Every structure is written in C-alpha cells, then in structure tokens.
Amino acid sequence: MxxxxxxxxxxxxxxxxxxxxxxxxxxxxxxxxxxxxxxxxxxxxxxxxxxxxxxxxxxxxxxxxxxxxxxxxxxxxxxIRWVKMRRTIHRDKEHRYFRCPNCGQYLRVPRGKGKITVSCRNCGASFEEKS
Ligand SMILES: [Zn+2]
Structure with a gap:
C-alpha cells in the first residue's frame, strides 16, 4: 500500500x-x-x-x-577516484603504492622485497623504489 x-x-x-x-x-x-x-x-x-x-x-x-x-x-x-584509491591503499597490506615520477600513474609493488627496479606500465619509465 x-x-x-x-x-x-x-x-x-x-x-x-x-x-x-x-x-x-x-x-x-x-x-x-x-x-x-x-x-x-x-x-x-x-x-x-x-x-x-x-x-x-x-x-x-x-x-x-x-x-x-x-x-x-x-x-x-x-x-571520488582519490577516495577510492586511498581506500584501496589502506586495505591492501601486501603492496606499497606510489606514483610514477614520470607520468603520475599509480603503481604498486609487493612489500618487503628491499630496493627493486620498477618499470611503469603506463609510460615505460624505469626507476628504483623501496618496497
Ligand atoms: Zn609512468
């Protein structure tokens, strides 16, 4: 009714x-x-x-x-995208998140692997990052 x-x-x-x-x-x-x-x-x-x-x-x-x-x-x-990204980062304890210094794309690496070389999947730039 x-x-x-x-x-x-x-x-x-x-x-x-x-x-x-x-x-x-x-x-x-x-x-x-x-x-x-x-x-x-x-x-x-x-x-x-x-x-x-x-x-x-x-x-x-x-x-x-x-x-x-x-x-x-x-x-x-x-x-909205920023809030969603913060939530993902907060929940995902297995990875460390950072932005590509070249293009600003969000990238993630597994935690606890020491210093590793990362190549950005967006622009292809390579750089060293602590994980
Ligand atoms: Zn990049």
Whole structure:
C-alpha cells in the first residue's frame, strides 16, 4: 500500500542520482555542524540543500537533471577516484603504492622485497623504489 503510494508519487519523476545522494550527505553534515556553537545558521543552509535535493528528485525535466548530474560527476570525479584509491591503499597490506615520477600513474609493488627496479606500465619509465 505504502510502496504503491510512493511508486505513483515518483512516476514520471527524475528520482535519485549521484548528485542527489551527495546533496543528502551534505545535508546530514550541515545538520550535524549546525549543532555546534555559532553555527546554527547552517541549519538554514541544510534546509536549502534538502529542498534543492527534493526539487531535483521530483523534477520532470530529465534532460536538465541529467546534465546537472554529469557536471557534478565531472567535478567530483577526481575526488571520488582519490577516495577510492586511498581506500584501496589502506586495505591492501601486501603492496606499497606510489606514483610514477614520470607520468603520475599509480603503481604498486609487493612489500618487503628491499630496493627493486620498477618499470611503469603506463609510460615505460624505469626507476628504483623501496618496497
Ligand atoms: Zn609512468
């Protein structure tokens, strides 16, 4: 019954995407921060963010919303990749990660092999690295 109601409510509406998820997280962060002294004003900013998020989800202008989301992904892409890379590095205890000094590509070597020569699989440059 309730699910039916929501399905009808969202019919023909844009719904959620990565940007709407980001806005929701931003809303929660702002609400938490607004609990701190002198930051009460942030609860209004949070409300504005939430309203914008809801507006996007209930919008019927799919083309515009998709374009916004694409712009958001283009801006957030490097940050998202950085966070994913940090998580991989943190979880992978078997390898040491570093960037190629020549092209900046992420490379990994097995840990505990002493000094080894690495060749970059992206640009082919060779260099010495502690593992
Ligand atoms: Zn390289």
């Amino acid at each position: 309730l699910m039916n109601f929501f399905r009808k409510l969202m019919y023909g509406r844009y719904g959620s995407d990565q940007l709407s998820f980001f806005l929701l997280i931003l809303y929660v962060i702002l609400i938490l921060l607004s609990g701190l002294p002198h930051l009460g004003i942030l609860s209004w900013v949070a409300l504005a963010v939430l309203l914008w998020d809801l507006y996007r989800m209930f919008s019927r202008r799919f083309d515009r919303r998709r374009a916004e989301n694409a712009r958001f992904l283009a801006m957030a892409g490097p940050a």
